[in-house]
């Protein structure tokens with residue numbers, strides 16, 4: 193006797209997937225009506241305690257599922273079906289609720305299209321640890337490390353496939369028990385939807401293999417190899433689909449409009465970093481010589497740049513393949529916040545008509561501040577506290593983020609910092625490894 197369940201989900205400010213469920217047989221009715229939600233739920237931290245809420249026990253919202261995100265995975269082993277669908281959180285009259293992370297991304301995408309006729313194609317690359325594979329030396333890119341996964345890899349790839357996600361690569365990464373999964377590009381909000389699925393289906397797969405676990409936490413230990421989230425992206429004309437990133441006649445092949453967009457992303461990176469690297473431990477990873485990102489620089493094929501111009505493998509398709517990668521993100525941030533924040537800053541760069549970004553030559557940590565400052569390059573905030581202060585102080589991005597989302601985010605994150613403030617770095621990493 194079994195009754196299938198579908199959960200209508202949000203990926204919240206803390207990057208946690210939460211929601212409410214219904215019997216799958218009520219699908220038609222629920223796709224139309226959604227399910228109730230409460231404003232204060234947006235302030236549930238990853239450790240369970242709730243940050244001070246301006247709403248308290250008051251208010252009602254509705255989660256409207258987006259049918260394009262319906263996911264139903266039957267692992268075929270007799271375990272319960274994984275059934276869920278991503279939602280937009282709305283007021284009861286159907287207008288978007290400003291604090292919804294997916295709504296924030298949709299708001300930015302709409303503005304980019306309306307003001308500049310542009311759309312975004314993006315693909316998320318995730319690194320994570322699988323705790324069911326024994327940790328052995330000599331695992332970087334090792335075939336043996338893929339073997340030690342046992343059935344995890346095959347099962348995970350099949351689950352992604354069943355979810356309709358195109359897979360690009362899957363490999364053993366540099367760190368012990370560290371793996372990397374990259375999915376194919378998707379347009380607009382779908383790219384972030386896929387990133388939620390990449391995380392949840394890894395967890396779902398591991399759980400079915402003897403209740404094993406994965407962790408996408410940015411660092412499992414202060415001295416460990418980081419788990420990054422790298423966001424590959426490019427811009428195209430909404431009306432024609434024509435890519436607008438490359439111009440062979442300009443420096444480094446960077447087109448004028450993409451250059452303005454990237455310049456906005458770089459200049460505002462310190463101000464929105466808290467939205468893409470959202471935990472205290474994120475800042476142990478964002479340090480030089482870790483192949484993550486420690487400065488707001490544009491690099492040409494440089495794996496330590498805040499934003500890098502990626503290599504093109506087929507010179508005959510350069511206009512299509514030429515794209516960028518944002519490296520200062522991790523999985524303690526919701527993919528909707530990550531993509532929304534990056535694009536909001538790029539949009540600001542376009543709105544302002546900034547001078548196009550220029551590639552920074554070399555590694556910023558090898559130059560003095562004057563050299564870097566002259567090129568607009570700065571060390572990124574050193575802690576989540578500093579990043580939140582920079583976010584609070586910036587007014588340029590507030591209109592699109594909205595004051596209500598901004599203050600909810602600040603209240604949430606400052607409360608979360610306070611909860612764990614007495615933990616030494618080792619223990620802090622361990623707590624985040626547990627919940628991410």
Ligand code: GLU
Nearest residue numbers: 418419420482483484495
């Ligand atoms: N593990 C690195 C990070 O924390 C990235 C390594 C790479 O794939 O370039 O972002």
Ligand code: MG
Nearest residue numbers: 319365372420
């Ligand atoms: Mg990697």
